Amino acid sequence: MKILVCKDYEELSRKSAEIIVSQVNQKKDSVLGLATGGTPVGMYQELVKSYREGKVDFGKVITFNLDEYYGVDPKNVNSYHYYMNTNFFDHVNIDRKNINIPNGMSKDIEKECREYDEKIQSLGGIDLQILGVGLNGHIGFNEPARELMSTTHITDLTKETINANARFFEDISQVPTKAITVGMATILRSKKIVVLINGKNKSKIFEKITGKKITTQIPATLLQLHPDVTIVVDEQAAT
Numbered sequence: 001m002k003i004l005v006c007k008d009y010e011e012l013s014r015k016s017a018e019i020i021v022s023q024v025n026q027k028k029d030s031v032l033g034l035a036t037g038g039t040p041v042g043m044y045q046e047l048v049k050s051y052r053e054g055k056v057d058f059g060k061v062i063t064f065n066l067d068e069y070y071g072v073d074p075k076n077v078n079s080y081h082y083y084m085n086t087n088f089f090d091h092v093n094i095d096r097k098n099i100n101i102p103n104g105m106s107k108d109i110e111k112e113c114r115e116y117d118e119k120i121q122s123l124g125g126i127d128l129q130i131l132g133v134g135l136n137g138h139i140g141f142n143e144p145a146r147e148l149m150s151t152t153h154i155t156d157l158t159k160e161t162i163n164a165n166a167r168f169f170e171d172i173s174q175v176p177t178k179a180i181t182v183g184m185a186t187i188l189r190s191k192k193i194v195v196l197i198n199g200k201n202k203s204k205i206f207e208k209i210t211g212k213k214i215t216t217q218i219p220a221t222l223l224q225l226h227p228d229v230t231i232v233v234d235e236q237a238a239t
Contacts, residue, residue: 001229013042022054023128029060033129036080037063039196044088051092058094066140068102072176102180113152129190136216141181144217150185202237
């Protein structure tokens, strides 16, 4: 596990974007696993900047997002479809046919989940997976539990996650309680993984992720089992 400590959030965003740019420049048709939430926003801004400066071409890139809220329309401003379009996809030359995000409105969720995994596998898996980490150690929406699901599935969100996501909604009652998320096995089969961690409130979870214990009660600790993980962390979270 490689740890890259950055001075601040701006440097974290820049460094993580540089890793993606390098990946895409080495392999034009890279399969990228993408994350949402507050932490990656700066990274997406840096990627858009790099594209506009001619440093990277997303024309052949294929993307798979980690998750989407269940029962939320893609056009809803709080959906991850909307997040990705607003923060990234609308500003670069990615082929819309190559964008994959779970459909939280699907009438057959089991089929949606199964086909999502099958498509990832048919492309040889994820070349580079970007992850954020929740305060409780969740990655994607793989929440702390005695047992974790290996494949894409629908999951109940913990109270802690619902409270953390409430900042994106007008009222906590509007926060979805379920989501579709890529499973742990799919994440861990990614060829490379980059984890973004920022802010003083993430210092405890950073310490646990980089510690010596592995537990499903802190799903992100399972990343210690992967041979190629880079944690990009700011000084506030690293101390």
